Amino acid sequence: MTFVAIVREPIDPAYVLGLIGDDEDGASLLFLGVVRDHNDGRSVGGVRYDAYEEMARQVLAEIVDEAASAARTDRVAALHRVGELAVGEISVAVAVSSPHRAESYEASRYIIEEIKKRLPVWKKERYSDGAEEWVEGQTPSTSPAPQADAS
Amino acid sequence: MEIRTLFFASYKDLLGTGELQVDLPDGATVSDLVSALRSRGGAFTVLPAAPAVAVNMTYTDPTSLLRHGDEVALIPPVAGG
Numbered sequence: 001m002t003f004v005a006i007v008r009e010p011i012d013p014a015y016v017l018g019l020i021g022d023d024e025d026g027a028s029l030l031f032l033g034v035v036r037d038h039n040d041g042r043s044v045g046g047v048r049y050d051a052y053e054e055m056a057r058q059v060l061a062e063i064v065d066e067a068a069s070a071a072r073t074d075r076v077a078a079l080h081r082v083g084e085l086a087v088g089e090i091s092v093a094v095a096v097s098s099p100h101r102a103e104s105y106e107a108s109r110y111i112i113e114e115i116k117k118r119l120p121v122w123k124k125e126r127y128s129d130g131a132e133e134w135v136e137g138q139t140p141s142t143s144p145a146p147q148a149d150a151s
Numbered sequence: 152m153e154i155r156t157l158f159f160a161s162y163k164d165l166l167g168t169g170e171l172q173v174d175l176p177d178g179a180t181v182s183d184l185v186s187a188l189r190s191r192g193g194a195f196t197v198l199p200a201a202p203a204v205a206v207n208m209t210y211t212d213p214t215s216l217l218r219h220g221d222e223v224a225l226i227p228p229v230a231g232g
Contacts, residue, residue, distance in 0.1 A: 033232050049231070050159060050160050051231075052157070052159055052205070052208075052224055052226070054208060055205060055208035055224065056231075058208055080231055091231075091232070092231065092232055112232060115231050115232050116229070116230075116231060116232045117229070118210070118229065119229055119231040119232075120159070120205070120224070120226055120229055120231075121229060121230065121231030121232075122159060122160035122161070122227060122229065122230050122231075123230040123231070124160070134160055134161045134164075134227070134230070135230040136228065136230070137227065137228035137229045137230030138228055138229055138230070139203050139228045139229075140203045140210055140226060140228075140229055141210065142203060142204070142210045142211055142212050142213070143212075
């Protein structure tokens, strides 16, 4: 069973790892995106993520399904947090398990890259000088979604 | 026909609102909606002429026809992750 969620509460890595895994899996992989204290040479004190939540849940499910079918595993979980986050907090978590490691690495990488391309989520950085700015993002394609490489 | 139009992030800040009902003639497309918004003047003129758009939560081409009751979101460049 795949799992996706847009959440407001802190993400617990142990909980996310608990969503995947099976007796046939020899690899479990967890990726965490974390708020860092700098961007483009500016000191960052915290961030706020806004989302078009209902669509974000739907797009995240599409991305996870694409990765799961390409990697031939349904043990895939992806969570994105929204709201105010401090430096060091987890903004996104992707967990995959599969019989062998190659499929887990491919699926994990695919999911985080597609999140950055098309998940309707926006990040506002708060700098140490008090200024705030929306982070320059990527324009989503309006053509049909790409398919994950099935290699 | 009535179109429920949603704005997020920088567009929401720019316009000072996250939602607007827009009345358009039948047969209007996504790009007609964007033109109608931009012609309102003021901050609306700062909206891009061809922003990414989702109709009923699916990314959609600017030439797509709209239907009464559609929910159309103008999507600024995304920055999740």
